[in-house]
Amino acid sequence: MSELGRLRRDEAEVTSWDEECDVLVAGGGCAGACAAIEGARAGAEVLVLERAGGVGGTSAMSGGLLYLGGGTPIQEVCGFEDSAEEMFKYMMAACGPEPDARLIQPYCEESVEHFHWLVEQGVPFKPEFFDGAHEPFTSDEGLTYSGSEHVFPFNEIARPAPRGHITQQVSNKGSRLMQHLLASVESAGVRIHVQSRCEALVVASDGRVVGVVVATLDGRRHVRARRGVVLTAGGFIYNREMVERHAPALQQCKVKVGTENDDGLGIRLGVAAGGEAIRMETGDISLVLFPPNQLRRGLLVNGRGQRFVNEDAYMGRLGEFTVLREEGNAYLICDNEIFVRPDMFPIELAAVAQSVAELEADLGLVAPCLQDTVAAYNRYAEQGADPLFGKGANYVSPLTAPPFAAIDLRTKNSLYSAFTLGGLRIDAGGSVLAPSGEPVPGLFAAGRTTSGIAKQGYSSGMSLGDGSFFGRRAGRNAARSL
Amino acid sequence: MSELGRLRRDEAEVTSWDEECDVLVAGGGCAGACAAIEGARAGAEVLVLERAGGVGGTSAMSGGLLYLGGGTPIQEVCGFEDSAEEMFKYMMAACGPEPDARLIQPYCEESVEHFHWLVEQGVPFKPEFFDGAHEPFTSDEGLTYSGSEHVFPFNEIARPAPRGHITQQVSNKGSRLMQHLLASVESAGVRIHVQSRCEALVVASDGRVVGVVVATLDGRRHVRARRGVVLTAGGFIYNREMVERHAPALQQCKVKVGTENDDGLGIRLGVAAGGEAIRMETGDISLVLFPPNQLRRGLLVNGRGQRFVNEDAYMGRLGEFTVLREEGNAYLICDNEIFVRPDMFPIELAAVAQSVAELEADLGLVAPCLQDTVAAYNRYAEQGADPLFGKGANYVSPLTAPPFAAIDLRTKNSLYSAFTLGGLRIDAGGSVLAPSGEPVPGLFAAGRTTSGIAKQGYSSGMSLGDGSFFGRRAGRNAARSL
Structure with missing residues (x-):
């Protein structure tokens, strides 16, 4: 039958x-x-x-x-x-x-x-x-x-x-x-x-x-x-x-x-x-990286070091953009001021370095894309603004304190959740x-x-x-x- | 029934x-x-x-x-x-x-x-x-x-x-x-x-x-x-x-x-x-911008001035990336050296300016993202390379000759073709x-x-x-x- x-x-x-x-x-x-x-x-x-x-x-x-x-x-x-x-x-x-x-x-x-x-x-x-x-x-x-x-x-x-x-x-x-x-x-x-x-x-x-x-x-x-x-x-x-x-x-x-x-x-x-x-x-695709909210001060970048979404968006939006638009390739770039281990989300650090240039090299990215990303962000963050992606002022501050870290948020190394x-x-x-x-x-x-x-x-x-x-x-x- | x-x-x-x-x-x-x-x-x-x-x-x-x-x-x-x-x-x-x-x-x-x-x-x-x-x-x-x-x-x-x-x-x-x-x-x-x-x-x-x-x-x-x-x-x-x-x-x-x-x-x-x-x-989504091939020397950027795909990819890949990943927002950035009107594709110029900085401002983009994009591209293009996106050397040359132009490739102003x-x-x-x-x-x-x-x-x-x-x-x- x-x-x-x-x-x-x-x-x-x-x-x-x-x-x-x-x-x-x-x-x-x-x-x-x-x-x-x-x-x-x-x-x-x-x-x-x-x-x-x-x-x-x-x-x-x-x-x-x-x-x-x-x-x-x-x-x-x-x-x-x-x-x-x-x-x-x-x-x-x-x-x-x-x-x-x-x-x-x-x-x-x-x-x-x-x-x-x-x-x-x-x-x-x-x-x-x-x-x-x-x-x-x-x-x-x-x-x-x-x-x-x-x-x-x-x-x-x-x-x-x-x-x-x-x-x-x-x-x-x-x-x-x-x-x-x-x-x-x-x-x-x-x-x-x-x-x-x-x-x-x-x-x-x-x-x-x-x-x-x-x-x-x-x-x-x-x-x-x-x-x-x-x-x-x-x-x-x-x-x-x-x-x-x-x-x-x-x-x-x-x-x-x-x-x-x-x-x-x-x-x-x-x-x-x-x-x-x-x-x-x-499907719902969630990146449950937060809390703590402090990590939203970091920069979510794709596999080329480019930002692609405001980091204060809902976890489902972050996951959706990472998986559907960036082929599951993402890192969260932090400096020493904001870095903290998430409450519930096990993380791996893809790289830690004394400068963004070194971090970029350690990640195997093509310079100076990540450096440009951080510099452009910092330039406005001094005034508490993020005109490029519109992240809220409460999460905007320059990333300047070494060491710098890249949290590995690639789907292959990280825990995204999904349902249909x-x-x-x-x-x-x-x-x-x-x-x-x-x-x-x-x-x-x-x-x-x-x-x-x-x-x-x-x-x-x-x-x-x-x-x-x-x-x-x-x-x-x-x-x-x- | x-x-x-x-x-x-x-x-x-x-x-x-x-x-x-x-x-x-x-x-x-x-x-x-x-x-x-x-x-x-x-x-x-x-x-x-x-x-x-x-x-x-x-x-x-x-x-x-x-x-x-x-x-x-x-x-x-x-x-x-x-x-x-x-x-x-x-x-x-x-x-x-x-x-x-x-x-x-x-x-x-x-x-x-x-x-x-x-x-x-x-x-x-x-x-x-x-x-x-x-x-x-x-x-x-x-x-x-x-x-x-x-x-x-x-x-x-x-x-x-x-x-x-x-x-x-x-x-x-x-x-x-x-x-x-x-x-x-x-x-x-x-x-x-x-x-x-x-x-x-x-x-x-x-x-x-x-x-x-x-x-x-x-x-x-x-x-x-x-x-x-x-x-x-x-x-x-x-x-x-x-x-x-x-x-x-x-x-x-x-x-x-x-x-x-x-x-x-x-x-x-x-x-x-x-x-x-x-x-x-x-669906197939095509951006039929070429020929002439010379335009592939330009930079395809999204609504924030970031590149997102190698410009020598097949027209269906360019269209797919623009529509599915960039919400239909794209421009092709050209300098005076490479600019030419496409053979079959009617275009509108979104902006023409004497410098990339002015072009960026005329497009209403947040500086210096487009300037960074062009500068990073030119840096490697001097050697005929595009390590960030892998465009073939035959289409890689620095964009330095003013005036600079942005061809409007936003889906709302441009002719993308599709079938299911x-x-x-x-x-x-x-x-x-x-x-x-x-x-x-x-x-x-x-x-x-x-x-x-x-x-x-x-x-x-x-x-x-x-x-x-x-x-x-x-x-x-x-x-x-x-």
């Missing part, structure tokens, strides 16, 4: 259903939990199927941070002004190329409502601002900058506001988030089966998705979904062959963010039923779309099974963000479907 | 067939013609369906140049040594990221045989070498460099050899190529229907493709393909929405290379029948592959409907090259299928 035959079955082949529900949710992470809650509240009998031995997925392993804004109570208490318009401007500039305004607009307009909904599910956010280089790892503040809102060029495009809303807990924040969402799933009367892997979608002769074939420990079962199926099965960073075929640049990154079930099954099921996979080459952002194309209601732009009847999706709000340009919290937001919509719309 | 229902029909729905054949070829360009010839020679009754009013497609509008090598008679007569191994090394380095060795290996190993086959079809190649910056537009030589084989870094990876084999004719070379291939199609006894658009593939219950639904001027017809269907329907550069969804960077390019029928229909049909589309973000390279994943036999890696039974493809030998990194002649090569294999294997 062909692959299509395996991932997609005609309804006519199904002789009897082993179980029935209104809305079937495939995947028990954040997106699936939110779909289940809202599906059940809309009156549907909801069944969640989870491949793993327990629900939670990659969401439970995450930092519990959601990208929210537009003027949430947490933003207000912390003294930050925000609006849906400014949030929209930032996202349309940062989440490209060609972000989908049809997803981003409702995401921004209803973000405050979504915050309140999360709080209603019991998710706690402490109304304190964390002014760090990264989300808090050893404290429990509820708000932080989780993207490049406050740095060049985005601070000139939209009024900056921090939008990383963090589940309150010192450690295991993602686990705490999921604990509350799953309690809500349970109290909504949703059934959950674990160790249940969807292996095919069942499609009626008119193209409507009407159920799934499930592999369980007790064998194969056929489950009817009277109103719809919601695919919330994660991305594909753990499917080596899919990454090689679709997103080869991500292979440079040694740290895969996900679980082994992020193997793209949800995407493949959706395509087999007529959905379209888009932006499959995209490509997947099924959906509309704002969470319907999976065919290439024509029409919905595939009865089929919905959310989270990293979809290409969501971040079309390459990523900020932290966008995956739990769009997974929860469009998961809710998918669950509601599936419940109303048919 | 859903999109899937439109692009894919169950065999059970087909009450009767209006026409039958063994092998049905959808698309009458170079790939389709080669599939038809070989299918017929393998004993199959072949039918070619073409949407347009006549066959030829984008191939007939092309430069008639095929990427061939490994020691063809033309290469030998012109005094160039080549081997399948060296050709393979170049292609694996140049055609990435992650080119598919399973396609490239047979392509190289059988390239000489493929050359002879083309000659047998009557395609003429004049055994003379054209030593230009670009394929010959006003002469009829048969061999030229059509990639970056002879320049850095590829000249250090594989022994350089020109592999652009050009159909002999002064103008309308592509038309000449197709004239010979189509004569061969005709003499092989192949039927051709024009104004016949495949609107759906018909799929049997076991997943096998068994025919097509065709829209014609006389209405809808059902055509049975007893042995297989070969999709050779071009790419999707003329489908604005598909480009926006899948390959947004290509939107920067003002010149679309193709016909209006390059709308991705073949790809969408293949996916609907269970095939997988891969590398949909990729993403499409159906195939194996070396031309079978369309499902996500699992298994062939979709009865379904074959070649040319720009597929993701072929160039996975982004392009050299001229690779589309006619892989279209003809895998088209032949697809036709043969379809004829033997079942």
